[in-house]
Amino acid sequence: MSYLTDNQNKDYLLMGNEAIARGALEGAVSVASGYPGTPSSEIIEALSSVAKERNLYVEWSINEKVALEVAAAASFAGLRAMCVMKQNGVNVASDFLLHLASSGTRGGMILVACDDPGALSSVNEGESRTFARLVEIPLLEPGDFQEAKDITKWAFELSEEIRNLVMIRSVTRMSHASGNVRYGQLPDTHARANFRFDGPLSDPETGPVVSMIVGASELQHGPQQEKIKKAAEIFEDCPFNTYEGPEKPELLIITSSACNLYTREAISLLDVKDRVGILKLATTWPLPPKLMKRHLSCTDRILVVEEVLPILEENIKILAAEMAHEIGPKTFYGKNAGNIPSIGELNPDIVASALSSILDVRYETGSERFAEEAMLLVETMAPVRGLTMCPGCPHRASLWSIHNALEMDGRKGFVCGDIGCYVAGVFPGGFNTVKTLHSMGSGSGIASGFGKFKQFGMDQPVVAVCGDSTFFHAAMPALANAIHHKSPFTLMILDNRGAAMTGFQPHPGTPVNAMGEETPSLDIAEICRAMGAKVEIRDPFDLEETQQTIHHLIEHQEGTKVLILRQACALSPERKDKPKYKMEVDEEVCLGENCGCNRFCTRIFACPGLLWDEEKGVSKINDIICVGCGVCADICPAGAIKREEVV
C-alpha cells in the first residue's frame, strides 16, 4: 500500500505533484494519461504506482495530443479522467484541445499543465494559461499544497457541472516543492465505462461527440460560451478564492499559484500586513466579475503578482475598465508598469522589492550578500562544469563520433537537434555539434527542409538527432516527410532505451507500460525500414565503428538514412551501479599537458568521471563518479587509460 492511498484524515508531507495525484484519487479518477516532461512527470508516476490498487488505467502516451485523446475517450465513456503534461506539451495537444473544448466532455475531465517559469528544465518558459482563454475553458491555479489536492478534486465536479474540460495549471515551485496536506476520503470506485452515441447530435449526454459542425457555430460555440459563463458564476463562490488583509487596504495584491507563497513571505518580510491585502485567486479564468468588483472597490491601488506573462493582470484590467463607472479609476502595478519582471521565476525578494518601492518602505536586501556567499561556497566546493551529460552517457559518445566525422568530412556539415539530454550538444560539453534546437522532433523536420536546398547551392551534409521517445512522439512524421520528398539527410536516433531525461518513463519502444505490464515494443529500425529509409544500427560506445558508419552515411547525400545509436542511459536500471569496466589512468604513460595530448580527456572529451590532477600533471579517474563505460580508453592518444572488465 502506498501512502498515497492511506485513508486517514491526517497530514501528510506531499510534493505538489503528489498532492495533485491524491486529489485525483479523492476525485475518483479512473483514467490518467500523459507524456513525461519536467515538472509534470511525478503525477502520472504517482498514479501509475497505485493503478492496480485503485483500479485505474494509467498510460504514458506517445505524445501529449494522443494523451489528451485517450483521456477524452474516458470522459466520453462517462469516466473521470485526467491528462498531464508540461507546458510545451500543451502546444502539441492544442489542436485536439480546441476541438475537445468545442465538443465538450461527459465524465469529469482535467487537463493538468505544469509550467516552468525561468525554464529551469525546459528550453523555454512558455505560458500554458493562454490556452484556457484561447479555447474557452476554465482555468484553476492552486495557491498551496493543500489546494493542489483539493482543487483537483473540485475540478472534476466543476467539469461535470459545465460539461467541459477544466484546466489546472501548476508551476515548478508548486509541483516540486513539498508541504503538508490533510487527506480527505478516498471514494469507493466502481466506475463503468459506457459510451453512448445513439441519441441526437444535439444531445450532449447521449449523442455522438463531435467538435464544431461546419458553418453552424451557433450549435456548438454558443453553448460552449454558456459553459464558460456558468463557470464564472460558480467561481463567484469558489472556496479557493480567498482574501486576507484590512477591509480598505492601501494596496490590493492580486495573485495566484506559487506567487501567492512569495507574496505572503514578502509581506511578512516588510511587515506591511496592515497596509496591504492579498486576494489570492484560484479561478484565474474566467474571472468572477462580482467578486472582482467587490475587491477592486476597496482600494485605488492594485498590484498583480503572477508568473510569467501579465495574463491575470490584463484580464483584471479589462474588468476594471468595464466597471470603471462603478469602481472609479485605479492605479495598476505589475508587469506592464515595470514593477515585476515579465521573464523568469519570481521569488519573495522580487515581490518585496516591488512592494518596498510601491509602498515606500525600506527593504534591506540581505539576500544579495547571501547570494554572493552562496556562490562563493559553490565555486570553492564544486568543480566548475558547463552544461554537460552524465558520466558514461551514451550521448557523449554519439555526439563525439558525429562531431569528429563532420569535422573530418570538412564540408561544414551540421546537426539539427531537439529536446532531450542531448541538448548539451549545443555546448562544449556536447562538442558544439548541434546547430538548431527547438521543439520535440523538430530537428528532423528542419533537416528534412535543409536537405532540399541543393538547388540553392547548399550542399553541406545535414544530420538530425532525436531520442527514442522523441522518435515516436514527433519525429516519425518528419521522417516520413523527408523520405517522401527524397530529402537527403541522416537521422541519428539516440536510442537510450527510455525517456531518460524525465526519469525512464516507458514509450512504445519499451517492453513495459506505465503500470509495469509487459507490452509489445515497437522496433524503431523496422519502422524506419518499412518507411523506406536505409537503416544502420551501431553501439555508440564503439567509437571507431560508429564514426566510420557516419562517414559512410554522410558521404553521398542521397536519400534519407537512419542510424540508430543504441546504448542504454548511464542512469538506466540496466546500467546503473553495474559498471562494465574498472578504469584507471597509468600515470607513467599519461602525457598530461605535453604536446601529443594536452589533457584531451579532461579538457575536450570531459566526461565528469575524469579528473585532472594538478599536482602530478596527469589525469585520473574519479572512482565515485565514473560509471565504467570504458569509452575514454579509446580516446586517449597514449593508451594511458586502462580498462579492466568487471566480472
Added chain:
Amino acid sequence: MNVLGSNELSENVINRNLCTGCGACIDLCPYFKSYRGKTAMLFSCALPQGRCFAYCPRLEVDLDYLSEKYFERPYNSDPLGFYKSIVTSRAGKKFTGNNFQSGGTVSAIMYFALEKGYVDGAVLTGQESILPIPRIVMNPEDVLSCTLSRYTAAPTLSAVNRAIEEGLSRIGIVSTPCQTLSTAMLRANPLGEKDFTDPVGLVVGIFCTWALDFRVFEPFIASRVDINTITKIDIPPPPAEAMEIYTNNGNKIQIPLEEIRNLVPDTCSYCMDMTSEFSDISVGVLEGDPGKNTLIIRTERGKMIVDEAAREGYLIVDDMPEINLEHLKWAAGNKKKKALLKARKNGMVNNRGKDKISYIRLNNETLEEIIV
C-alpha cells in the same frame, strides 16, 4: 626556429587553404586528422608550441637553417638545390618488380635499403581504390605494393609519426617535395627535445610540380571512367601532354593536361621546390624516356647507397644528357621563382617582428637572385 601551436597552424594554413595535406601534423595527437586527402583540426589544443606547427612545411620554413644543417652552407639559388651529381637510372635485374611509374628507381632503392638494413622500415604511399594511403613497410617485398604514383596529395608523413611512435629509428621515407621539407624540419629537432635522435635513415624525394586534391580529382575521374577498373594512372614525361588512365579491360583514356591543370589546388602554387631539395636522393621521370628516371644524388649517404645498389645490380645508372639537365633546371627554376614571388606578394616571406609568422625565411641575396 619560430614555433607556435595548433591554433596558429589552423589559422595560417588550414583556414587559408595552404595545407598540402602532407600529414606531418597527423597522428602526433588526437587533434588533427586526415580524411579523404584533407587535414582537419577537430578541436583546439591551444598549446603555445607544438610539433604540428614545427613540422608543417607551410610555416616558418627557414631555408638557411636547413641548408646549414644538411649541406653546411646557406641556401643558394640553384634551381635544383644542393647536389653531388645527377644521373639517369632504372631498376636493375636484382630487383624483380615491374609495374613502376617510370624506371622503378624509387622502389628499387627502398627495396635495397630495407634488405641491407640501411633503413628499419619504409614509409611509402599505397592506395585503396584511387585514394592514397600511407603505409609503413617492414618487408622488402612489400615495397612492390606501393609502386606507381598517386597524383593526389597524400598524408604520407602521418606514417612517419606512427613509425617513430612504434620505435623505428632508421626510417626510410619516399616523399614529395613538401613532405621532404617537413621531414627535414622534423629531423632538425625544432622543439629542442633533450634526448632527441634523428629517426630517419634515408629520404628518397620525388619530383613534383603539383598534387591534386583527392576530393576534386575523384569525381572528375569518376565522371570519365569506372574507378574500380583503373590499373594505372600515368603522366608520361614531356613532350607528351596528357594524363593516361589504363583500365583492366585494356582501355587507355587520355585526358589533356590542360584540363587537369585547372584542378590544381592553390597551395601548390606556393611550393618553390620541384625536386625535393632536402632529400638524400631525388627521383623524377626522364624527359623523352618513360622507362628511365632522373636521379639527383645530394648527400654522402645517398651516394653511398646508390653506388652500392648499382654495384650489386639493383640499379642501373647512366649519364644525364645535357639537354635534359637544362630543361630540368629551367622547369625547377621557373617553379621556384613563381612561388616565391607569389608568397612575397602575399606577405609570407621573411616577416620580421614578434608574432609575425612567415611561410619561408631565406637570405636576401638568394631571394633576390631567384626572383629576378
